[in-house]
Amino acid sequence: MFRVGFADAFSKGALLLLLTIVVASCYRDYFLDTRDPYKCDALLNQGQWLESPDNKPYTKWQPSGCMFHQYSAPEIAECSQDGDITIVGDSTVRQIFWALARKIEDDEGWVEEERNKPDNHGDLEYSKGGVHLKFIWDPWLNSTAMFRELTLLEGGVVNETIVNDNVPSNGSYLETGPRRPVTMLIGGGLWYARHMENTSIEAYSQSIDRISLAHDFSDLRTLPQSTEGVGPQVFIAPVIEPLYYMLSPARQSTITPEKISAMNEYLGLLSRAGLNVVWSYAKMMKDQPAAYSMSGLHVMDPVATRMTDVLLNLRCNGKATQHLTYPVNKTCCSSYSSPRWLYFIPTFTLLARLGSIVLSKSRHSALSDSGKGSLQGVTIAIRDLLVVLFFCVLADRTHTLDKIPGVYSTLDYRILLGTITLACLFTIYREPSSPPDSQERRLSEFSGGPRTEHQFLPRIQGDEIRGFMQIFILIYGFLGASDVLDLYELFRVCFAMYLFLLGYGHTMYFLQKRDFSFDRVAIVLVRMNLLAVCLSFVMSRPYLSYYWAPLVSFWFFVVYVTMRVVHYRNDSVAFLVAKIFVSALAVTVVVYVKGPLHLVWLMLKVFFRTDFVIDDWRGHVGTETYIVFVGMLAAVIAFQIVGMFETPPAQRSLSVEVLVDCFDTFRRLFVFCALIIGPLFWITAQSHTKKKDYDWFMPFLSWMPVVSIVILRNSLQFLRTRHCRAFAWVGRMSLELHLLSQHIFLAADGHGTLSLGLGGEKLTVLMGRWKELVLLAPILVWCAWKVSKGTKVLTASITGHAGDEKGNSQARSADHDNELPIPSTQGAMRQDGISSKLRSKRTLIVLMLAIWVAKLCT
Ligand SMILES: *[C@@H]1O[C@H](CO)[C@@H](O)[C@H](O)[C@H]1NC(C)=O
Ligand SMILES: *[C@@H]1O[C@H](CO)[C@@H](O)[C@H](O)[C@H]1NC(C)=O
């Protein structure tokens, strides 16, 4: 597709860009950012609200440069285990306690009930689902109960007789003694301002001094690496500035800005000396009058919820990351488990490079020229793969590059999609058309001649559609648009389209080539899974969590089995269609009935040592259960029509004759139907406003837009003869793009996006991040391109087709997860088979064993 010069320049440029980014980021990470290697500071001190007007206010808080997680009840239980989460302070801090309690309560309304009690200056305790919350009412920050908790948190022993007098509640004692707090938040100050005239600041300072004497505040910079994350910590809430004009007159006269800022200044002084003050709370409230309740003192519930999340992220992220391997998407105040592969990869790369140099120099080598060439190709492929894997680890398993969530804005989305479409328009080319010889043309209309002009859904169109979809999915991910229903709908249509093309392509291949050999299966499966398996090792992420590769393999397997069973009767259309229906039924049973999938799960667990959540997987296969079969049916029909036209007129039966004669009418009818069902689908989709409804009907309706688009794309000669080079090029490496984008474009295992910090505070594309996009997108494309070339070479060599002409063409024809047929006049079965087949089987078995053993070791 690309002219050699351009491809070369692109390759060099992208490599240079990649090196520059790696060097610059490492420099920043190791020399400039030494103050905050684990992004704890970012969580503690900085952040901004990510609100676009169409979002509900105060639902998204974003510390700078890391992924903030909104904790749920089970995750809190996991984090706190048997300890208390203790909040100490006045009614402003109690808001945070309420928010925590709301996170863990079901709908029994405990919070509402307690909140509305008239005299509520008291301690509170609440336990639910393994989470224990404690609130100690202590507006002066000097109570015995608080100091007792501090002692417990330090691991000290408390005098039970004293304790019993001071703790009114019964719940806190187990047989094993008092529970220890796993984290404490202490905050107050307004009472000093309100009830003390001239001495408020001194008194407040003294209280804080006493706390900092009682607890040895540790430096968060070094902590997240331990298995407990930052461990039990005490955090001090700053004095939240009230909305002065909202205060009652009595409060207004005593709670003055001077007092509040003096208190915070004192906290600032201590926090520079090591006190852990959660300044982001103050940042959340700065210039946000809508975040205050009517009293002007308290924060609104959603804001309080985000405040609890800050506390939980501080305390729990490090721990969660140490215990969970996937997804690694809580990157604030956490350390990645040591990237052991990181240091090996450059070494391997160097070795591979040396190897290739030695090979190219050794003229007297015993290898034949072609053998040498293929060996060199393999070393180059391995080198490229290693470079890309290295970058993946560096990007997504170290703190070298920032990860932030995608920020959606409609304008960004339109501009990005517009730019991409424009890029496509510039690369459209037209196939020179043949003379309009009508009978001739119609004859070859569907026959798989080399010219795509006359085929239904030729390969290049499939590539093109896949390319567009992949680009759309990347934009969708980069903008974090999954909450936007319209885009979600489009995303689902793309997904369905992809599977349709998969069913169509494989079925067409099997119909045309009748090649059901082991080699074919091996080539396709290796080609689809090589990168995913490598990534899953290097990134220590379960293979099945790269849903795309296993899903595509699964469907290939289904198509293969469907076509393979009694394949000598595939000529009968009725039989084929019946087989497809039976297959659809079988897949439905496997997916929706409990037993079979469990069996598969057990087998995978034993044989491949891979673990997956069955319901999750059921969800993924279940999202589009039937569209693959629609694709298969489409292929069967298209293939039959080709057959009809190819039959010499003399041998046609009457019905075929009639069909051929009326073909134009049929075509018009199809186009007419397509024109109707496309819009019909959009109307149906638009009438639903919940993602859930949509998920429910999509498996049954997704064929409508897909079939409509495919028919319309092929309706006119004008459309059939025009192709978009850029999209087709991207489409040919869509699987690699998707897998790699999880780590080096999107990041945090696909939950966020990579950031170079060039956008500053502005997180929308148009305002700031376009610079990052311009740098990151070419690198992603380069990596995918290199890897996709490399995988082809490696697949050929693994399956034992290196160097042999046919094998290469087979490997090339398998160069997608889902290739459309290459028109070919070659015979179906390979003749030279036996020895090569044995070899390929042996290689594969060795490879599988190696993977199994490697899994055992990791
Ligand atoms: C991280 O991944 C989990 C599990 O998929 C998900 O529930 C959570 O929302 C993700 N968090 C972020 C910040 O994306
Ligand atoms: C805490 O300080 C307040 C105000 O100075 C005082 O009234 C109260 O008695 C103190 N409480 C304890 C337990 O020391």
Ligand SMILES: *[C@@H]1O[C@H](CO)[C@@H](O)[C@H](O)[C@H]1NC(C)=O
């Ligand atoms: C606990 O406190 C009580 C009352 O102050 C005292 O009599 C007792 O000796 C103390 N016990 C211990 C173990 O320190």
Ligand SMILES: *[C@@H]1O[C@H](CO)[C@@H](O)[C@H](O)[C@H]1NC(C)=O
């Ligand atoms: C707490 O204990 C006291 C006496 O031991 C008992 O009267 C009271 O009912 C208990 N309260 C709760 C909430 O269990």
Ligand SMILES: *[C@@H]1O[C@H](CO)[C@@H](O)[C@H](O)[C@H]1NC(C)=O
């Ligand atoms: C507080 O200071 C002001 C001015 O210095 C003084 O007039 C007032 O009496 C003081 N109040 C108390 C309670 O000490």
